[in-house]
Amino acid sequence: MSAHYDFVIIGNSAAGLQALRTLRRHDRHSTIAIIDREDCPAYSRVLTPYYIGGHIAREELNIVDQSFYDSLGITTLFGQTVVAFDPEKHSLQLVDGRDIGFGKLLLATGAEARTLTVSAQRSCVLRHLADADKLVGLLKEAQSITAIGAGLVSLPLLSHAHKEIEKHLIVGSDRIFSRVVDADAAEILEELLTSQGLNIYKQDDIKTIKEEAQLQLTLNSGKQLASDLLIVGKGVTPNTHLAVEAGLDVEYGVSIDRFCCSNHPDVFAAGDAAEGADFVTGELTIQGNWMTAVEQGENAALNMLGMQCHYPGSLKNNITEIFGIEVAAVGYCHDDVSKTAISWNAMTGRFRKVFLDEKQRVVGTTMIGETNDSGLYYHLVSTHSIFPGKGLLSGNANYAQTQFRLET
């Protein structure tokens, strides 16, 4: 007879783990199983660049250990891939042929890193622990690294690799970090990173790769680069094929409503696989950040328990450190807003840009150099607060040398 659980979660990461915690917090007796094709307890993907750069040990990536699941009475099916599910029959199939029945199902299947059409032995993406382990090996011998794509994978990886290593960055767009920060912030960051020895090639791409003693890269511009390692950070694609084959509504990600529910009442989705409303614009989006996955995982679990909890929408919330510089982007950070307020102090390297809507409400911010108060901005955006004025921008850093600009 096949096993049956009241709740089954596919994906043991940010969204799945938070869902599991929430289910157990409110319900001590239901049967719960969590399935993941990775054969280990949950770990932090966000910290993998620090592990690869040798700044933290592999064990420090772990968020929980097996005893966490055991103590909550959760069945773990790690190292198992789900190959299909049937929402009507309330059953799913594992790759080893087993059938698992469920009452309610959460798809917390995340995303996969995009690869290049040209590839090489010494090139690697970074999404899973196995990628991180491969990169640790490749970096050992490397004296020069090239990364393609300037986002949350390439830039942290380049910045955490040893200082002596020669570093190159190829970007398709006309600016770095274009999916994270606005154009002003990108310009300042580019200057700061270039001054630290990063070679940046914008509006370019890799045309061919030759595997010789070093990788010989030819770019579209004709530029030749020799490198020991190629890091591919070209963004991610949501894992939606199970949902597509099950007949659920899928646009780019699995479409979810304000209750993190798919178009089937017993199937929910959360995190990088799920496309739900953005808090500011209301448009369907995948934020691709850890906090959204946690929030949606929690919301989905509450609704799986029948609590009817409304999720107000997801907010961009990226806080990172690259080349020793703190960077944060919260909420809506595009220049098509009604007004922006900017403060920039070249002496301290402290930059703030606040994005306002037509009612003078804060909808987003980008920050460079100091991000301690990014939580305050998250609060201002999520409470639709009116911009309190330039005093907020200045913080405590050298007020006299700070330039302010209010642009409409």
Ligand SMILES: Cc1cc2nc3c(=O)[nH]c(=O)nc-3n(C[C@H](O)[C@H](O)[C@H](O)COP(=O)(O)OP(=O)(O)OC[C@H]3O[C@@H](n4cnc5c(N)ncnc54)[C@H](O)[C@@H]3O)c2cc1C
């Ligand atoms: C290097 C790196 C740096 C990052 N830095 C930041 C950062 O600074 N800040 C930030 O907010 N975010 C960052 N992110 C993004 C963040 O990690 C993701 O937004 C977050 O992990 C999404 O969580 P999730 O639970 O939705 O999915 P994932 O973390 O992708 O987990 C999905 C899980 O589902 C499993 N799975 C998928 N399909 C199946 C299947 N068919 N059967 C069984 N198991 C399956 C996968 O094995 C995986 O473990 C970073 C990501 C990376 C890779």
